[in-house]
Amino acid sequence: AGKVALKDASDPYRFDPDRHPALKRNTEKPFNAESPPELLVDNFITPSSLFFVRNHLPVPEVDMKKYRLVIEVQGKKPISLSLQDLKKKYKKHTITATLQCAGNRRKEMSSQRPVKGLSWTFTAISNAEWSGVLLVDVLKAAGVSLDDPKNCHVQFEGLDKDESNNPYGASVPIEIAMNPFREVLLAYEMNGEDIPTDHGYPVRVICPGIAGARNVKWLSKIVVSPDESPSFWQQRDYKSFSPSIDWDTADFSKSPALQDFPITSAICVPSAGQKIDGEDGEITLKGYAWSGGGRGIMRVDISADGGKTWQVASLQKPGQRPYQEWSWTLWEVDVPIPEGFKGNMELICKAVDSSHNVQPDSVAGIWNLRGLMNNSWHRINVEVN
Amino acid sequence: AGKVALKDASDPYRFDPDRHPALKRNTEKPFNAESPPELLVDNFITPSSLFFVRNHLPVPEVDMKKYRLVIEVQGKKPISLSLQDLKKKYKKHTITATLQCAGNRRKEMSSQRPVKGLSWTFTAISNAEWSGVLLVDVLKAAGVSLDDPKNCHVQFEGLDKDESNNPYGASVPIEIAMNPFREVLLAYEMNGEDIPTDHGYPVRVICPGIAGARNVKWLSKIVVSPDESPSFWQQRDYKSFSPSIDWDTADFSKSPALQDFPITSAICVPSAGQKIDGEDGEITLKGYAWSGGGRGIMRVDISADGGKTWQVASLQKPGQRPYQEWSWTLWEVDVPIPEGFKGNMELICKAVDSSHNVQPDSVAGIWNLRGLMNNSWHRINVEVN
Numbered sequence A, B: 001a002g003k004v005a006l007k008d009a010s011d012p013y014r015f016d017p018d019r020h021p022a023l024k025r026n027t028e029k030p031f032n033a034e035s036p037p038e039l040l041v042d043n044f045i046t047p048s049s050l051f052f053v054r055n056h057l058p059v060p061e062v063d064m065k066k067y068r069l070v071i072e073v074q075g076k077k078p079i080s081l082s083l084q085d086l087k088k089k090y091k092k093h094t095i096t097a098t099l100q101c102a103g104n105r106r107k108e109m110s111s112q113r114p115v116k117g118l119s120w121t122f123t124a125i126s127n128a129e130w131s132g133v134l135l136v137d138v139l140k141a142a143g144v145s146l147d148d149p150k151n152c153h154v155q156f157e158g159l160d161k162d163e164s165n166n167p168y169g170a171s172v173p174i175e176i177a178m179n180p181f182r183e184v185l186l187a188y189e190m191n192g193e194d195i196p197t198d199h200g201y202p203v204r205v206i207c208p209g210i211a212g213a214r215n216v217k218w219l220s221k222i223v224v225s226p227d228e229s230p231s232f233w234q235q236r237d238y239k240s241f242s243p244s245i246d247w248d249t250a251d252f253s254k255s256p257a258l259q260d261f262p263i264t265s266a267i268c269v270p271s272a273g274q275k276i277d278g279e280d281g282e283i284t285l286k287g288y289a290w291s292g293g294g295r296g297i298m299r300v301d302i303s304a305d306g307g308k309t310w311q312v313a314s315l316q317k318p319g320q321r322p323y324q325e326w327s328w329t330l331w332e333v334d335v336p337i338p339e340g341f342k343g344n345m346e347l348i349c350k351a352v353d354s355s356h357n358v359q360p361d362s363v364a365g366i367w368n369l370r371g372l373m374n375n376s377w378h379r380i381n382v383e384v385n
């Protein structure tokens, strides 16, 4: 209460919560922070307090006495649900799923050629257990059918608003929302507790396998529509382009909005520039690999000689059902240091998913002006003494 | 009849049909042939006579008076269906789907380092309309449930047999077979007619988005099992490995069987080595792009300067429902020839799928001893005069 009193009532960020000091802060207002890489790979489930935070706008004030989730379907009466209604009327469903910001690893892309966006390194990604109700159950109860040609997209609106009072918004295709195998959740618990403020209390959409930006926090409204969300973030922001397209030639109206993620991976331990004692004879590498759309990880390869030879990492497989592998795979490998080797050593990782998709060798072919979906081989340099 | 009389009754290949002379023959016994690239890109639907052929064994004799498709489920009475039973008892379902051999583009991989397998160039891929019944309908009628933990794989057996009388076989995970969105077919028509002999008459499994080898021809038996198909091709053949794994270190028992395809694309026109008249001012390129698992094609990029700059190709989108995009996307683009340019010109294509998966820049990182799933950037050289 003392703290709240100190906050300026005209500051739109006055409802932002306190955060864990170990988060690697990127921007304060809105709050954006990565998870600490060493702690990340030590936990299959990321503790909520260390889960990366990607806020586009100020954290909203939520009055639970008034909170209602509204569901609008053309030609039907709108449905209005309190949090208790949601919990009581629909079956509870739990999944473990990784969320990643579409701009994760943007910094590497930027170092090739400047791009627009937050300069994330490689830990704007985390994994948590989410509980809530299946979106498909709620939509079916609302009378939505996949066969109705005017039901094309499911739009989500958050309680967070920009200066012009426009809410944060996103949408996913109806084929995702209505497919029970895709397990899209209206989640009200994260890691067994109420979803923390920074992650969307009381209700957050969890679209497993899909770009973080579509996993709308502080959910207030669902609209089934022939059109995608009209929001800036759906229409003009989270879209990718060919490497030769610049801001003069980019036509956002013709580029599809990002949804499912491609395969990616990164080395979290050791850190770039770390000094390694060559007399240890080996370096232990740890990291994550993840793919979108429910695809699992088949293999992670590591090279310490620029890609000439590869070593296969040990995988901590999440044990999820095939084609519903929403969680990342943590991996570990001991890489031998050649006897007498001193100086700079480049370490590379790359992964293969269950659809045999692989990561591209370099950033050049996937560079895009918004710096999105950088899934090139992850390379770091360490110094062997 | 004259032709049949000439065939040697001891030749296991005596039931092989005549083939179209335009097919690019690879091996005769068993018969394996690619589609002609120029004709391939002129037809969204590949005419059946020009559809690539991948036979592992001699074409079997099929006696339609005796033909029965048998479905075996543990703890249930086996079901035996004639072709007429199949057609009458289940609803007809039609999809347009691309099939690709997992070894397509093996020749490019081989030129990096030798691999084992048929030396395919880039047209062991074709697209057809398939009609039949949904496998999920037949399995449900047979009492199969996705929730029964002993139902893990659906095995398929063909009528074609090796010298030891073992049938060709393959399996797919139950999660694919029982998912209506995956649209696995027991197909009895190809392009509106009975399936031709080379493509599996009377019934072929069509697993859209999955490696050709799992789309079993001349289907005789379906077995729902806790295990994958015991066949050589499932257990010891269509599997991939890390680039540093050789025949001494490869452990087939630990590598998962290939299923869904990754994103790929190729330039079909012009052909490698073709002479181009520089005074035309441009070269028209045509090709295909395709991804497995129902993912569609978002973009195809073309470079004529070694990947420094990229031009976006025009796409002939199949217009299929999102996440059920089983057909390839044909593309076309006019690439300008710089004024006065003479000599060798390298042309590169690469595609992006709806999950933002991309092709790797080079073969080096995906090289594997069986030469499978080569989806690196496709590069050809032409000569500008």
Ligand SMILES: [Mo]
Pocket (backbone or CB within 6 Å): A054, A100, A101, A102, A103, A212, A213
């Ligand atoms: Mo994001």
Ligand SMILES: [Mo]
Pocket (backbone or CB within 6 Å): B054, B100, B101, B102, B103, B212, B213
């Ligand atoms: Mo194949």
